[in-house]
Amino acid sequence: MKLNIGKIVMVVLLGLCVGFGGSEMMKLRNFKEPVVKGPGVTGMGKLSDYFPKLKGTWGDSDIFFLDSGKPGATALLLGGTHPNEPSGVVAAFTMIENATVDTGRLIIIPHYNRSGSTATQPMADYVPYFSIKTPWGKQTFRIGDRLVNPLDQWPDPEVYIHYPSKQMLSNVDARNVDRTWPGRPNGGLAEQVGYAAMQLIKKEKVDWVVDMHGAELLYPVTNCMVVPDKSAVMAQLAAMNLTASEFEVHVEPSPSNFHGLSHREIGDFSDAYPFLLESPDPFLDQPTGPKTEALEMDGKDEFLLVAAKKGLLFTDYDEKGSSMEKRAGRHVTIVEEISRQWNDQFPDKPISFTSPGFDEFVANGIGPYLKDPAAAGASNVALE
Amino acid sequence: MSVVITLVYYLICVYTIVFIAWNFIKTKDWQKAALEIVVILPFLLRVLRMK
Numbered sequence: 444m445k446l447n448i449g450k451i452v453m454v455v456l457l458g459l460c461v462g463f464g465g466s467e468m469m470k471l472r473n474f475k476e477p478v479v480k481g482p483g484v485t486g487m488g489k490l491s492d493y494f495p496k497l498k499g500t501w502g503d504s505d506i507f508f509l510d511s512g513k514p515g516a517t518a519l520l521l522g523g524t525h526p527n528e529p530s531g532v533v534a535a536f537t538m539i540e541n542a543t544v545d546t547g548r549l550i551i552i553p554h555y556n557r558s559g560s561t562a563t564q565p566m567a568d569y570v571p572y573f574s575i576k577t578p579w580g581k582q583t584f585r586i587g588d589r590l591v592n593p594l595d596q597w598p599d600p601e602v603y604i605h606y607p608s609k610q611m612l613s614n615v616d617a618r619n620v621d622r623t624w625p626g627r628p629n630g631g632l633a634e635q636v637g638y639a640a641m642q643l644i645k646k647e648k649v650d651w652v653v654d655m656h657g658a659e660l661l662y663p664v665t666n667c668m669v670v671p672d673k674s675a676v677m678a679q680l681a682a683m684n685l686t687a688s689e690f691e692v693h694v695e696p697s698p699s700n701f702h703g704l705s706h707r708e709i710g711d712f713s714d715a716y717p718f719l720l721e722s723p724d725p726f727l728d729q730p731t732g733p734k735t736e737a738l739e740m741d742g743k744d745e746f747l748l749v750a751a752k753k754g755l756l757f758t759d760y761d762e763k764g765s766s767m768e769k770r771a772g773r774h775v776t777i778v779e780e781i782s783r784q785w786n787d788q789f790p791d792k793p794i795s796f797t798s799p800g801f802d803e804f805v806a807n808g809i810g811p812y813l814k815d816p817a818a819a820g821a822s823n824v825a826l827e
Numbered sequence: 828m829s830v831v832i833t834l835v836y837y838l839i840c841v842y843t844i845v846f847i848a849w850n851f852i853k854t855k856d857w858q859k860a861a862l863e864i865v866v867i868l869p870f871l872l873r874v875l876r877m878k
Contacts (some may be wrong), residue, residue, distance in 0.1 A: 449857050453864045460868055464878040562878065596829075598836050631829055823836055 471571045472561045472592075475826035476584055477816035478553065481540040482507040483796070484610025487825065490552075493646060494639035496628065500559035501595045502636045505825055507539050509796070510736070515547025516650040516785060517689045519715070520778060522553045524621050524654055524705070526560035529573070530722050530741070530770035531655025536797050537812045540774060542691065547794030550647060554827050555624035555640070556620045558595040558632060560587035567612075569726070569734030571607070575767070576808070579815035586739065590618035596632040606630060608702040616703065621654070624708035637708075644713045650792065651716040651785060654705040655774045657724030660747060660765070664695050666758035669719040670776065671697040671710040677784040678718060685780055689801055690773060691759065716785075720777055723758045724771035742766050768809055772801030837874065844870045 480487070486508040489809045491498035522535030535553035542549060554560050563571050563586065574581040593599075596618050603617035604610070606627045616622035618633050626637025644652065651674070654751045658665035670678040685692050697706040697719075709717040724742065727732060731744040738744060743764030751760040775798055786793045816824045844867060851863040872878040 446855060446857055446860070450851070450860055453860060457864050457868065457871075461871055461875070461877075465872060465875065468872070468877045565878075594878070597833055739854075 450744075460625075466498055467571075468562070471563065471585060472594075474561075474572070474583075474585055476536075476582070477824050478536050479540050479816055479819040480505065480507070480813035480823045480825065481542065481814070483541075483543045483549070484539060485510040485512075490639040490643065493642035494628065494635065495609075497635055497639050499562065500635075501592065502558045502632045502639075504552050504554050504636070505827060506525040507553070507825075509539075509544045511546050511548065511796075513546045514792075516789065516792045517548045517550060517647055518778075518782065518785075518794055519550045519647075519649045519652045520552070521555040521652065521654045521705070522551070522605055523557075523560055523587070524555045525589045525619075525656055526554070526556055526585065527564060527567075527589050528724060528727065529584055529586055530656030530657050530724060530767060531720075531774055532560075533575070533767060533771040533809060534655055534778075535601040536582075536584075537771065537804075537809065538778075540712060540814045542796050542798035544794075544796040547792075548797075549794075549796060550643070552640075552648065554631075556587070556591060556636070557827075558592045559618075559620070560585050560638075562588045562592040562594070564588045564590075567734070568624075570736050570739070573736045573739045573767075575740070575810055575813060577810035577813045577815070577817070580809075582813045590615055591620065591631075591633045591636075593618070605703045606634065610700075610702045610795055612703065620809075621656075621705055622703035623630050624703055625712040631696065635795050641709075641712060644709065644715050648791075649713070649715045650794075651718065651781065652705065652709050652772075653778050653781065654717065655717045656719060656721050657727060657770060658721035659728045660723050660756040660758055660760055661728050661730070661750065663757050665711050665721050666691065666723045667693045667695045667721050668696055669695045669706045671706060671717065671723065674706075674716040674718055677716065677781060677788055680787075681777065681780040681784045683775065684783075689744075689776060690769070692773070692777065718777075718781055720774055722773045723760070723765045724770060725765055726800035738751065740767050742770070766805075768804040769801070771809060772804035775800035775804075776802075840870050840874050844874060 522531035706719040
């Protein structure tokens with residue numbers, strides 16, 4: 444009798460765990476981030492426009508077109524490739540809402556890995572959201588998983604074999620959209636997303652691509668641009684200019700024998716020049732305090748500070764931290780600097796645009812550059 | 828092919844849930860019952876497509 448009562452209690456506890464835990468997971472899965480179409484936005488599309496098989500799936504990301512109407516270069520900006528590195532998403536949102544394009548065209552995908560943005564990483568124990576204060580309230584963003592949500596692609600293989608190189612990679616990288624370039628139409632969702640993006644790059648004749656990431660401070664490839672040989676001159680000149688005038692950034696070469704990454708495959712399988720940006724994100728490091736919203740926003744951590752004093756980090760770090768303003772601002776300002784270098788290299792095919800970036804975000808915060816969706820009207824708001 | 832494999836894995840999950848639930852009902856050891864309740868949770872979340 445006692446055992447039966449105990450079992451009933453256990454089943455009730457199980458129901459509570461499934462109910463409360465599951466409702467939080469369902470909430471994140473369906474949480475929408477409003478983005479106001481700014482003055483530069485001239486159209487919207489979806490990845491399924493380039494690969495219809497994605498239609499109706501969680502991999503069918505929104506695409507924003509900012510077309511000056513004047514002939515010039517086309518640049519593609521990717522945010523949220525790894526949704527647990529959200530500075531790229533914030534940078535993309537601010538550009539969609541504020542950028543004006545004078546020459547050429549910008550194409551922005553704020554949540555390239557839309558599926559991955561709807562789940563958190565198992566066992567990682569971090570908050571699923573962060574908010575940015577604005578003059579009209581607060582804008583809340585998801586912090587997703589690095590990988591495609593297993594609800595959308597499961598199970599993982601024993602070994603992930605990259606297509607078409609046949610290189611063997613970690614099994615979970617089958618769900619890593621930065622290991623599945625250039626993709627294939629009959630692969631898993633991550634490969635299909637890569638295939639759709641490659642079709643976009645080819646069909647829209649994209650000239651250069653920037654993939655915006657965050658990286659651990661204890662990881663050598665941080666605070667940098669990762670580029671293949673074809674993009675190296677522009678990246679080096681951009682890094683020199685920015686390091687002299689704004690913030691330190693360096694260039695890392697894209698390994699020619701490491702496959703599936705945007706900085707490798709986009710350049711090899713299309714005419715576009717790829718650039719992958721890594722901003723230093725303390726939230727991603729393991730020896731930190733709790734993974735709170737404050738850590739995501741302020742990037743201040745006492746344990747990383749100790750590591751910095753012992754010379755263990757691969758970038759400068761002090762009591763001021765590595766805030767979202769700095770990280771997202773870096774992305775926008777580096778993109779602007781790449782455009783200047785592009786114009787020097789290819790003066791016959793220019794691109795120019797203006798958007799608030801590093802200086803504005805550090806001085807004023809990001810909030811003033813996020814627009815009120817309620818005031819914009821439903822037709823001017825997209826839900827991401 | 829991947830769709831078929833996914834379906835097979837969901838069927839394996841359902842089988843595992845039934846198997847654990849049956850053991851939970853039959854066991855007279857409360858420690859085993861508690862263990863089975865903990866073990867069944869992730870399978871339930873997957874089959875219910877929550878996580």
